[in-house]
Amino acid sequence: MSYADLILRKTPAWLKFALLGGLFLFLLAFPRIYPKSYAMGVMCRILMYTILAGSLNVINGYSGQFNIGHAGFYCVGAYCEAILATRFGITFWIALPLSGIAAACVGLLVSLPTLRLKGIYLAIVTLGSSEIIRLLFLNGNDFTGGPIGIKNIPSPYIGSFKISKSVHFYYIFLFLAAIFFFLTYRIIKSRVGRAWVSIREDELAAKSLGVETSRYKASNFMYGAFWAGIAGAAFAPYFKFISSDMFTLDEGFNILSMVIIGGQGTLIGPIVGSIIVNFLTEFLRPISQYRLVVYALLIIVMMWIRPQGLVGASNSILASGRIRFRGRKKSAGETK
Amino acid sequence: MKSVLLEARDICQYFGGLKAVEKVNMQIRVGDIFGVIGPNGAGKTTFFNICSGIFKPTSGEIFFRGESINGFAPEKIARLGMARTFQNIQLFKFMTVLENVKIGFHIRTKTGMLSAILRDRQYREDERFANEKGIEVLERVGLMSFKDTLASNLPYGIQRKVEIARALALDPKILLLDEPVAGMNPIETKALSDFIIDLNKSGYTIAVIEHDMKFVMNTCNRILVLNFGQKICEGTPETVRNDKGVNEAYFGKGIIAGGNS
Numbered sequence: 001m002s003y004a005d006l007i008l009r010k011t012p013a014w015l016k017f018a019l020l021g022g023l024f025l026f027l028l029a030f031p032r033i034y035p036k037s038y039a040m041g042v043m044c045r046i047l048m049y050t051i052l053a054g055s056l057n058v059i060n061g062y063s064g065q066f067n068i069g070h071a072g073f074y075c076v077g078a079y080c081e082a083i084l085a086t087r088f089g090i091t092f093w094i095a096l097p098l099s100g101i102a103a104a105c106v107g108l109l110v111s112l113p114t115l116r117l118k119g120i121y122l123a124i125v126t127l128g129s130s131e132i133i134r135l136l137f138l139n140g141n142d143f144t145g146g147p148i149g150i151k152n153i154p155s156p157y158i159g160s161f162k163i164s165k166s167v168h169f170y171y172i173f174l175f176l177a178a179i180f181f182f183l184t185y186r187i188i189k190s191r192v193g194r195a196w197v198s199i200r201e202d203e204l205a206a207k208s209l210g211v212e213t214s215r216y217k218a219s220n221f222m223y224g225a226f227w228a229g230i231a232g233a234a235f236a237p238y239f240k241f242i243s244s245d246m247f248t249l250d251e252g253f254n255i256l257s258m259v260i261i262g263g264q265g266t267l268i269g270p271i272v273g274s275i276i277v278n279f280l281t282e283f284l285r286p287i288s289q290y291r292l293v294v295y296a297l298l299i300i301v302m303m304w305i306r307p308q309g310l311v312g313a314s315n316s317i318l319a320s321g322r323i324r325f326r327g328r329k330k331s332a333g334e335t336k
Numbered sequence: 337m338k339s340v341l342l343e344a345r346d347i348c349q350y351f352g353g354l355k356a357v358e359k360v361n362m363q364i365r366v367g368d369i370f371g372v373i374g375p376n377g378a379g380k381t382t383f384f385n386i387c388s389g390i391f392k393p394t395s396g397e398i399f400f401r402g403e404s405i406n407g408f409a410p411e412k413i414a415r416l417g418m419a420r421t422f423q424n425i426q427l428f429k430f431m432t433v434l435e436n437v438k439i440g441f442h443i444r445t446k447t448g449m450l451s452a453i454l455r456d457r458q459y460r461e462d463e464r465f466a467n468e469k470g471i472e473v474l475e476r477v478g479l480m481s482f483k484d485t486l487a488s489n490l491p492y493g494i495q496r497k498v499e500i501a502r503a504l505a506l507d508p509k510i511l512l513l514d515e516p517v518a519g520m521n522p523i524e525t526k527a528l529s530d531f532i533i534d535l536n537k538s539g540y541t542i543a544v545i546e547h548d549m550k551f552v553m554n555t556c557n558r559i560l561v562l563n564f565g566q567k568i569c570e571g572t573p574e575t576v577r578n579d580k581g582v583n584e585a586y587f588g589k590g591i592i593a594g595g596n597s
Contacts, residue, residue: 183453190452191445191462198439201428208388208422210414210443210506219449 027174031167040166044238046278047173048231051180053258053270055227058184060256061264062193063220064200066123069130070255072110073103073225075247077232079137082150082242087143092156092163096233103229104222106133111221115214118203130252138244149243153236169238176234180227185267187223196220200265257299263309272311338365340402341510341541342387342418347396349382349565356382358565359396364510364558369536370543371556373576375585378562380545381423384512387543388420389413401509415443417509421499421516423545429488433479433498434470436487440505441466470505477501477531492519497528504535511535513544517551529555553577561585 031040056070080099084090090098110129114122137144144150155164156172163169187193195216198206207213236242254277262273277295284291302309342364349357357379364370372380385391387398389410398405405413419440428436445462452459474480477497482490487498496516503511516532517525529551536542546552552559552573559576561569563585569576576582 186455187449187452190459191442191447191466192449192452194435194439195442197431198428198442201430202426204390204410205422205426205428206439207410208390208414208420209440209502210411211439212411223449 024178028171031170035167037166040170042278042282044166044169044173046274047170047177048235048238049255049258049274049278050177050271051173051227051231052255053262053274054177054180054184054267055224055231056255057259057262057264057266057270058196058227059220059224060259061266061269062188062200063196063217065217065221066119067126067221067224068123068256069110069126069128069249069252070224070228071247071249071252072126072130072133073107073228074232074235074251074255075130075134075137075244076103076106076225077229078236078242078247079144079150079232080229081233081236082153083144085154085237086150086152092154092233092237096230099233100226100230103232104226107222107225108218110225111218115217127249127252130247131249134244134247137247145243147243149241150236151241153240153242155240156237163237166238169234172234172238176230180230181267188267192216192219197265254295257295260299260309261302263311266309266311268311269309273309276310338367340364341366341368341400342543343399344383344387345397345399347383347386347398348394349379349386349391350394355565357386357393357562360560360562360565360567362560362567362570364541364543366541367536367539368541368543368558369532369556370541371552371559372543372545372562373547373549373552373559374562377564379565380562381514382565383562384420384514384543384545388418388512414506414508417506418512419503419506419508419510420512421496421503421514423514423518425492425495425499427487427495427498427502430486432484432486433482433490433501434474434484436498436502437470437473437505438466440473440502441469443506473501473504477504493521493524496520508540510541510543513542515545515547517546517548525551 030043052070052074056067059065059067059070077099080102081092081095084095084098085092110126114125117125138147140146155162157163163172188196195206195211198209198211199213199216199220203213258273258277259270260273261276262271263269280294280298281291284294287294340363342362344360344362347357347360347362348355360379360383372383374380382391386393389405389408389412392407400413400416400418403416405416408416428439431439445466447459447462451462471480471483474483477500479494479497479501482494482498487495490498496519500511500513500516503513513532517528520528525548532542532544532555544552544556556573559569559571559573560567561576561579561582563581568581568585569579571579
C-alpha cells in the first residue's frame with residue numbers, strides 16, 4: 001500500500017464527500033473567479049480529456065484490455081453528433097446520447113472478434129480499427145464531408161438560451177465529467193466492477209469461478225467506447241468544426257499518455273493525467289513541435305520510475321514490475 | 337449405492353503425438369473424497385483441466401450430474417456446480433483476500449450495470465450477501481485475520497487456503513483441489529486434511545490431486561492412479577496399497593534388494 005492509499009483509507013467518508021463536494025462547488029464557481037476566455041478554453045480541454053482518459057482507463061486500467069485506439073470511438077461520437085445536427089437538424093440533447101450509443105456499438109464490433117486476443121495483439125487490432133474508422137469518415141464523400149470535414153455545427157440551445165461561449169461549454173463538460181465519474185464509481189464498486197478487475201488479474205481463474213469473461217470484456221469495451229462517444233459529441237458543437245485529421249493515432253496516444261501518467265486502475269489518475277498533459281501543452285507552446293518529444297520522455301521516465309502512474313496505487317498490477325525489481329535487489333544482497 | 341456425480345468415459349487427450357491422458361474411466365460418487373495420484377507427468381492436472389472445461393478432450397465423454405458436459409466452457413461448468421483450485425496458485429494477486437472471495441460469489445448474485453448505477457434493491461441485497469457470506473467462508477477456513485491483506489503478500493500455504501475459500505464461495509456440488517498441500521509443513525498438512533474431511537462431512541464431494549501419500553491414504557476413500565496418461569488402478573486406499581501395478585509405477589520392477597520378489 002502506498003502512503004496515498006493509507007491516507008485515503010483512514011479518511012472518514014464524510015470528509016471525502018465534503019472534499020469532493022467542495023471541489024465541485026469550486027469548479028462551479030471557477031468561471032466567476034477567473035472569467036478569462038483563454039482559461040475557460042483550457043479548462044474545457046482538461047474536462048473533455050478527463051472523460052476521454054477516464055473512459056480509456058475503464059478499459060485499460062480495470063479490465064486490463066490494452067486499447068490504444070480510443071480516438072476511433074471519440075471520432076465516431078463527434079461525427080455522429082455533427083451529422084445528426086447538420087444533416088437532420090436533430091437537437092444536441094438527443095444527438096448526445098445517440099452518439100454515445102453509436103460509439104458503444106462500434107466498440108462492440110471491435111471487441112467481438114478480439115475477445116480471444118490479449119496484450120500487444122489486442123493493442124494492434126484496436127490501433128488498426130481506430131485508423132479504419134477515421135479513414136471511413138475521411139472517404140465518406142458528401143455525407144461525412146470527406147477531407148474538408150463538417151463545418152458550422154450548430155450550437156445547442158437550452159430553451160431559447162444559446163450555448164456558444166467557452167464558459168457555457170465549460171459547464172456542459174463539467175456536468176458530463178461529474179456524471180461519468182459518479183456512474184463509473186458505482187459500477188466499479190459493484191459485482192460488474194469486480195468481474196472486470198478479476199479479468200485483469202487472472203482470466204483463467206475468473207473463468208473457473210463462473211465469470212463470463214467474454215461478456216464482461218465486451219460490456220467493458222462498450223462502456224468505455226460509450227463515454228468516448230459522449231466526449232466526442234460534446235466536442236463537435238464546442239469546436240464547431242470537425243475533420244478526420246483531428247482523430248489520428250496521435251490523438252489516441254495523447255489520451256493514452258494521460259492515463260499512463262496519471263495512473264491506470266484508479267479513478268483519480270486520469271484526472272491528474274489530463275491536468276498535467278494539458279497544462280504541459282499550454283506551457284510548451286513556445287517550443288511547438290518539440291513538445292511531442294517532451295511527452296515521449298515523460299512517458300519513458302514514468303514507466304521507469306513509477307509504472308503505476310502518479311496517483312496509481314502500489315497495489316495495481318502495473319506496480320508489480322517495481323516490486324519484483326526490489327525483490328531481486330534484495331536477494332542479490334543476501335547472496336553476498 | 338450412492339449416485340454418480342462426475343463420470344469420465346474413455347477420456348483421451350492428445351497434444352500432437354503426446355498422449356497426455358488415454359482411455360481413462362472414472363466415477364466419483366456423491367460424498368466421496370476422491371484422490372488422484374500418479375508420478376510426475378502422469379496426466380493428473382490435464383485430467384482435471386478436462387473435467388473443469390479448460391481442455392476439450394480429444395475423445396471420450398465427461399458426465400456431470402448425469403449430463404454430458406463435453407465442450408462446455410469453464411464458466412458454464414462452474415455455474416453447474418464444479419469449483420476448482422490450481423496447482424500453480426492463480427489468485428487475484430492485487431486484491432484483498434475478502435475481494436478474492438467476493439468474486440467467488442459471482443454466479444450466486446445478479447447485479448447488472450443498471451442495478452449498480454441505481455443502487456437498487458438487487459444491488460444492496462447482493463452486496464450484503466457477498467459481504468456476509470464472504471466473511472462466513474473466511475471464518476470457516478480460518479482466514480479472518482487476513483481479510484484485508486493483499487493476496488500477493490501472503491505466504492504460500494495461506495494462499496492455497498484462500499484459493500479453497502474462493503472455490504467454496506461458489507457453494508459447489510464438487511470441489512476439485514489440485515495439490516492443496518504442496519508447500520505445507522506436516523502440521524499444516526494434517527490441519528488441511530482434517531479440514532477436508534470436515535468439509536466432506538458437511539456435504540461436499542471432493543476430488544483431490546496430491547503427491548503426499550500419507551495425506552492421500554488418510555484422507556481419501558477412493559483413489560485413482562494414473563501413470564503415463566493411463567489408469568493403472570482405481571479403488572479404496574487398501575486396494576491401491578496392495579496393487580502390483582501401482583508399486584511398479586512408483587518403485588520400479590524387479591527384485592527389491594533385501595526382499596523376496
